Amino acid sequence: MTGDMPSTLEAFNPVVEGLMVQTEAGPRLMGTRCLGCHMTYFPSSTTCRNPACGSDTVESTQLSLVGTLYSYTVQHYQPPPLFRNDDWQPYAIGVVEFPEKVRVMGMLSGIALDDIAIGERYVLALSDLVKDADGKQVHTHAFTPESQGTPSE
């Protein structure tokens, strides 16, 4: 377990509703799957965007737990105020490619900035951002190396 991972369901407090769902096995990214062409979208969508598909029926789906790091960068400047983070310091943003052909951006956690390598396996994690008005920790979706020992499927 990483220090970023809340131990109880009660701790799940995402910064925005609808990107993740909490399951018994931990949080998962929540997207949309088209019943016609089986394309997957993230975040959730009410439509299928595939021009080769005429279907208008989509369903909610969970993205795979494990993906591959496609690329990353380290942001050295503090972003504008809409990004609220109590403990700001240069941090990594990565792109993780999931088997559903979806590439998702998110902060990387649980790895030293110098050790990040494209092509390695990453899993979804939660990263701390700020404490809300009630003193409760707010999280965002993040990715951490699979080798960090997060529960597997």
Added chain:
Amino acid sequence: MSEGVYVAGAGAIPWGKRPETTQLAMAIEALNAAFLDAGIGWEGIEGLVAASSRFEGGMGWGLHANEILQAVSERAISCINVGGACAAGAIAFNTAYSMIASGQHDSVAVIGAERMPKGFIPRPPGSQDDISDSDFLRWVTMGATNPAYWALEAQRRRYDFGTSDETLARASVLMRSNAAANPYARFRDPLTIEEVLASPMVADPLHLLQICPVSDGAAAVVLGSRKFAEGTGRPLVEVAGCAIGSGQFGDPARRIPTISNTVLEGVAHTSEVTTSVKRAMEMASVDLPDIDVLEMADNTSWHLLAWPELFGFVEPGQSDWMINNGRFAINGDLALNPSGGFLSFGEATTAQAVLQVCELVWQLRGEAVGRQVTGARVGMSAVLGLAGNGGSIVLKR
């Protein structure tokens, strides 16, 4: 049928920071420069197309053709105001082209002018604070700035092709070298690779001097029928091709401000631009080897390596060798941004694609003093705008 559309006049103001000048005043100054070049006055145009963005002007609608005419010469002519973010100038150009090619008008001016807010471009108003707005998501969930998106592409390039820090820096050095004699460029001092790499790291692997800043600027062109262009007495520069495009499903490019994409094999990277380039070249009946000058959007040094490959000038990964061996220099195999590019101008969003056309006109007329591509006959522009907007223009002498 149309006998073709020509650029009859081109004009711009020097790029910089102009806190004392309004957007409207900059637009008028650029239009007057284009009119002077064409040897006409305000009465010489039958229409005005403005490239608009959200930053200033037009009662909140952005730069506005009507507002310009109301300030200078209110003559009941056709006014069109178009959006398209950083590609708006190319879309405005395309619109003016159509107005003349259709036979509806003999002469139409295109204007782009922008005063940019400082720093990272902020989120626009009027969107929901929920998952329906990508711009909200990218800020609150990870604080991804625009340079971070380009940095993700650059880092992947390093992985795919082994592009070195020095090569990525050399692209910035080349732009400064090209800009040195360009009176319209904001940054004209020469740079060394060491200086680029010593500038602050913004988003790995991109340093400050590898990312285009924001500027204030304005550029205008006058398009006309063949008869109109001949009447100006200026050398004829034909609009041989012009096209706009939007994104293709499955495009692997990281598109600002989205946080995810569904990627399909075989779909072109930055498809809104590659599609535009392909269409403009087909319309102009030119092949890649025919093109002497390419003016393309270099939001970062990565773009200067990636885009010539995406357009097919060189094979994927080959730009590194090209730039390291002077082949993208002003009198190399392909003159890449002889103006100095966005890196030497700083981006004044809607004006940028119009400025690209001005530079191509000056190059094809042989008027680009100190940066002239010898014997340039065919020039092409390529620009990308937020939300999947692309545009490309091919000019022929």
